[in-house]
Amino acid sequence: MTFQAEKGQFVRLTRNFFTRFFENDLLSPQADFHATLSQALGLLATPGLFVPLLLLPLLMMDAEAARSWNIKLIFVFFSMLVMGVLSILEWDALMLDHRDQTILMPLPVRPRTIFAAKFAALAVFLVIFSVDVNAGSILLLPPLETQGNMGGLANLARFTVAHAAGTIGASGFTFLLIVSVQGILINTFPPKWFRRISTGIQVISVLGMLAVLFFFPAILEEMPRWKSEGAAMARFFPPMWFVGVSEVLEGTADPAFRSLARIGLCGLGLASASSVAAYAVAYGRYTRASLEGAVDASGATSRGRGMALGALIRGLLRNPLERAVCRFSLQTMLRSPKHRLLLAAYTGTGLALVLEESVALALQSGQAWKPAQEVVMLSLPLVISFFLLSGMRFIFNIPSELSANWIFQVTERREQTDYLAGARASMMLLVVAPVAAVVVIVYGFLFDLETALIHAAYCSLLSLLLVEALVWRLEKLPFTCSYVPGRIPVVMLLTAYWVAFLFYTHVMAFLEHEMLRSRPATVICISVLLSAWCGLRAYRRRAHVKNAAFVFHEEPEPVVCTLNLGG
Amino acid sequence: MLEIRNVTKSYGRLTAVNNVSFTVRPHEVCGYLGPNGSGKSTTIKIITGMLEPTAGTVLYRGQDIREDLIAYKSLLGYVPEEPHLYSYLTGWEYLQLVGELRCLPSEALERKIGRMLSLFLLEDYKYAPISSYSKGMKQKILIAAALVHNPEILILDEPISGLDITAGLVFRELVSRLAGEGKIILCSSHELSLVENVCSDVVILHRGRVVGRGSIEELRQLRNQPSLEAVFSDLVASDNIESVARQMFELVMET
Ligand SMILES: Nc1ncnc2c1ncn2[C@@H]1O[C@H](COP(=O)(O)OP(=O)(O)OP(=O)(O)O)[C@@H](O)[C@H]1O
Ligand SMILES: [Mg+2]
Numbered sequence: 065m066t067f068q069a070e071k072g073q074f075v076r077l078t079r080n081f082f083t084r085f086f087e088n089d090l091l092s093p094q095a096d097f098h099a100t101l102s103q104a105l106g107l108l109a110t111p112g113l114f115v116p117l118l119l120l121p122l123l124m125m126d127a128e129a130a131r132s133w134n135i136k137l138i139f140v141f142f143s144m145l146v147m148g149v150l151s152i153l154e155w156d157a158l159m160l161d162h163r164d165q166t167i168l169m170p171l172p173v174r175p176r177t178i179f180a181a182k183f184a185a186l187a188v189f190l191v192i193f194s195v196d197v198n199a200g201s202i203l204l205l206p207p208l209e210t211q212g213n214m215g216g217l218a219n220l221a222r223f224t225v226a227h228a229a230g231t232i233g234a235s236g237f238t239f240l241l242i243v244s245v246q247g248i249l250i251n252t253f254p255p256k257w258f259r260r261i262s263t264g265i266q267v268i269s270v271l272g273m274l275a276v277l278f279f280f281p282a283i284l285e286e287m288p289r290w291k292s293e294g295a296a297m298a299r300f301f302p303p304m305w306f307v308g309v310s311e312v313l314e315g316t317a318d319p320a321f322r323s324l325a326r327i328g329l330c331g332l333g334l335a336s337a338s339s340v341a342a343y344a345v346a347y348g349r350y351t352r353a354s355l356e357g358a359v360d361a362s363g364a365t366s367r368g369r370g371m372a373l374g375a376l377i378r379g380l381l382r383n384p385l386e387r388a389v390c391r392f393s394l395q396t397m398l399r400s401p402k403h404r405l406l407l408a409a410y411t412g413t414g415l416a417l418v419l420e421e422s423v424a425l426a427l428q429s430g431q432a433w434k435p436a437q438e439v440v441m442l443s444l445p446l447v448i449s450f451f452l453l454s455g456m457r458f459i460f461n462i463p464s465e466l467s468a469n470w471i472f473q474v475t476e477r478r479e480q481t482d483y484l485a486g487a488r489a490s491m492m493l494l495v496v497a498p499v500a501a502v503v504v505i506v507y508g509f510l511f512d513l514e515t516a517l518i519h520a521a522y523c524s525l526l527s528l529l530l531v532e533a534l535v536w537r538l539e540k541l542p543f544t545c546s547y548v549p550g551r552i553p554v555v556m557l558l559t560a561y562w563v564a565f566l567f568y569t570h571v572m573a574f575l576e577h578e579m580l581r582s583r584p585a586t587v588i589c590i591s592v593l594l595s596a597w598c599g600l601r602a603y604r605r606r607a608h609v610k611n612a613a614f615v616f617h618e619e620p621e622p623v624v625c626t627l628n629l630g631g
Numbered sequence: 632m633l634e635i636r637n638v639t640k641s642y643g644r645l646t647a648v649n650n651v652s653f654t655v656r657p658h659e660v661c662g663y664l665g666p667n668g669s670g671k672s673t674t675i676k677i678i679t680g681m682l683e684p685t686a687g688t689v690l691y692r693g694q695d696i697r698e699d700l701i702a703y704k705s706l707l708g709y710v711p712e713e714p715h716l717y718s719y720l721t722g723w724e725y726l727q728l729v730g731e732l733r734c735l736p737s738e739a740l741e742r743k744i745g746r747m748l749s750l751f752l753l754e755d756y757k758y759a760p761i762s763s764y765s766k767g768m769k770q771k772i773l774i775a776a777a778l779v780h781n782p783e784i785l786i787l788d789e790p791i792s793g794l795d796i797t798a799g800l801v802f803r804e805l806v807s808r809l810a811g812e813g814k815i816i817l818c819s820s821h822e823l824s825l826v827e828n829v830c831s832d833v834v835i836l837h838r839g840r841v842v843g844r845g846s847i848e849e850l851r852q853l854r855n856q857p858s859l860e861a862v863f864s865d866l867v868a869s870d871n872i873e874s875v876a877r878q879m880f881e882l883v884m885e886t
Contacts, residue, residue: 374724374727378737384730384731384732384733384734384735384736385731385732385734386739387731387737388727388731388732391724391727391728391730391731392717395719395720395724396717396719399719402717464717465715465716465717465718467713467715468715468716470681470711470715470716470720471728471729471732471776472732474679474680474681474704474707474709475683475704475729475732475733476700476701476704477704477705477732477734478701479699479734480750
């Protein structure tokens with residue numbers, strides 16, 4: 065094969081692999097690549113632009129503050145976080161998958177060309193996105209740093225380079241680290257295991273990143289102390305390495321930053337080397353395994369677990385439609401990698417919040433608790449159930465194997481309330497019941513059994529009311545309709561969620577705290593909640609709250625609305 | 632009786648199905664033939680109610696199916712042409728899902744699923760996820776899912792594609808028996824042996840239009856051809872098969 069021909073193949077394949085990063089069955093199958101790419105770039109660049117703009121009033125007229133390393137830490141941390149989430153989402157696309165292989169293997173393309181193209185596509189991805197994510201701050205922060213007496217083009221250039229090196233280096237490090245972790249896993253574990261471990265790693269990484277996100281304000285506060293003590297503690301927080309890099313490039317004399325920057329550069333070098341090496345070795349191994357189909361059998365189930373779930377559902381639910389929808393939701397939530405990851409993200413957010421509050425409470429455990437702290441304590445299970453239930457409700461919208469939804473269309477029946485009951489039942493089984501069980505155990509241990517039982521009943525009734533509210537109507541069966549993001553304005557949605565969250569957790573926990581003071585109040589409160597729930601259910605059944613026919617296909621709105629101004 | 636009356640379906644400028652009419656009666660297996668892209672699957676999706684026709688109606692027992700689509704769907708068994716299944720479910724779980732969506736009582740359903748899987752020789756795979764099934768195994772799951780509720784109307788889109796020879800023969804025998812019981816069966820297929828053996832009537836479609844309709848015998852006499860294959864070629868093949876093959880051959884040999 066001539067060099068020219070091979071080069072042609074390489075360019076074609078690189079382009080093809082790059083577009084594959086944006087193939088995503090969340091989106092409507094017709095979604096156009098360029099539209100998806102520009103949307104993704106826009107979405108990821110927004111926070112990078114937004115954060116400096118938010119800080120603008122603070123940093124305007126104050127070059128000193130803009131130059132402070134704490135500000136840099138925010139941007140570096142953000143850059144790593146976004147890149148981390150992005151690489152976790154693209155986890156499956158890092159390697160050549162089964163489909164690529166079945167198409168490419170029979171073709172006369174040298175394996176090294178395929179490998180080089182895949183690698184190049186990853187590199188292009190890394191460069192484009194790490195620049196995109198940080199573009200906002202790279203453009204906005206240096207001018208603020210050089211306002212006033214630090215002005216001058218030379219300074220501006222120096223600060224821009226320093227800031228770019230810090231943030232882009234941090235993104236690059238994160239991406240390369242994840243690539244090498246994947247490479248090492250592939251090399252260490254048998255292919256079947258790799259699949260299972262992958263999902264675990266993805267879930268844990270998302271949980272970890274969310275937890276760090278929640279603790280970030282505290283970390284930001286503590287960091288000056290950690291840094292000053294010979295940089296010992298700061299060393300364990302990788303974003304600080306890259307803050308070091310940009311500080312050194314800006315010409316700091318602080319030895320702590322010099323040592324941090326050294327670690328950063330070593331880390332980056334190590335991550336690059338290990339990712340290249342691990343990827344290269346893993347690539348061959350993975351390719352062989354995937355060709356044999358060993359990696360693809362996702363969602364393999366153990367017979368026992370499936371059977372236990374089946375028996376439980378059969379025992380609890382009488383109506384077949386209800387059973388079908390409930391079982392299908394649980395199976396999808398727990399087996400489809402994408403849905404599992406989303407669920408983990410919601411669980412992680414909830415758990416991180418709870419963890420943060422618990423740590424705060426534990427730090428004060430020496431002294432007697434004040435009422436405010438007791439309220440926080442009581443609100444913890446509500447926080448978890450809020451995130452899990454609203455998360456599930458959102459995840460219902462995300463289709464799973466959309467092309468298989470025909471079975472729901474051809475078996476459609478009139479008893480829509482039964483379908484909805486199934487969706488509700490899955491929320492109760494996956495969230496309400498386990499949370500209640502944990503509440504009984506944990507609060508029984510912390511307080512006494514009676515309080516624990518009352519608390520569990522209170523939380524469960526609230527959760528059940530929330531379930532009713534979330535699934536009052538449903539225009540799509542869980543997981544069966546294509547999803548078009550951005551139907552409802554994000555700001556509106558977030559505000560609504562925020563208000564609901566505060567009400568559901570804080571206000572209700574406060575009420576419970578008051579209620580627990582007297583037994584009659586407790587009895588009255590629980591009975592009110594219980595009758596509210598029963599009443600709602602009865603009303604829903606009696607009034608036959610009308611659910612419109614389920615939709616199975618949602619059309620995307622045109623990406624660009626032209627105004628038709630041209631003659 | 633299932634009556635397809637003047638059905639037309641357009642996708643933008645393309646008319647995939649053009650004024651198609653035919654009738655399928657109980658005790659009858661109607662074969663639905665036509666070259667690739669002639670509009671068979673499109674008609675079939677219209678008959679299942681999944682696709683709305685641009686014009687025309689489908690009548691079941693004289694009533695437009697769109698008047699009460701849900702009641703109609705409960706009588707319908709459908710094997711789609713592509714095996715789109717939930718790959719993370721096991722074969723058993725998939726059939727259970729379908730049975731429950733059809734509101735079958737659970738004990739009877741489980742017994743039926745067990746028997747079906749063992750008759751289809753899938754016993755050993757019932758707890759394996761469908762993602763690990765072979766093409767033919769997936770096809771068997773599709774067929775089982777279409778039959779699990781004992782439907783009145785069976786709409787089969789290339790039902791034996793991927794089935795091995797024995798399974799194909801079993802299926803052929805099964806379809807004949809179901810027709811004998813008075814089911815209404817429409818079967819699209821490229822396997823002329825299946826069509827010749829089980830179909831009492833055939834409808835031949837070409838570029839969205841019906842070009843031939845009647846029993847195989849009638850069509851043979853009408854077109855004065857020795858076999859169904861010859862009738863088919865006569866009706867739809869505009870070019871001489873040999874000449875197309877020759878041109879193709881020359882093209883292949885060019886480089
Ligand atoms: N969703 C769609 N959008 C646009 N055109 C379509 C769509 N589905 C089918 N068509 C077109 O309709 C025509 C008929 O397609 P159909 O799938 O019905 O053919 P068929 O007879 O089943 O072919 P085959 O034997 O290959 O299965 C084709 O020209 C096809 O391109
Ligand atoms: Mg077809």
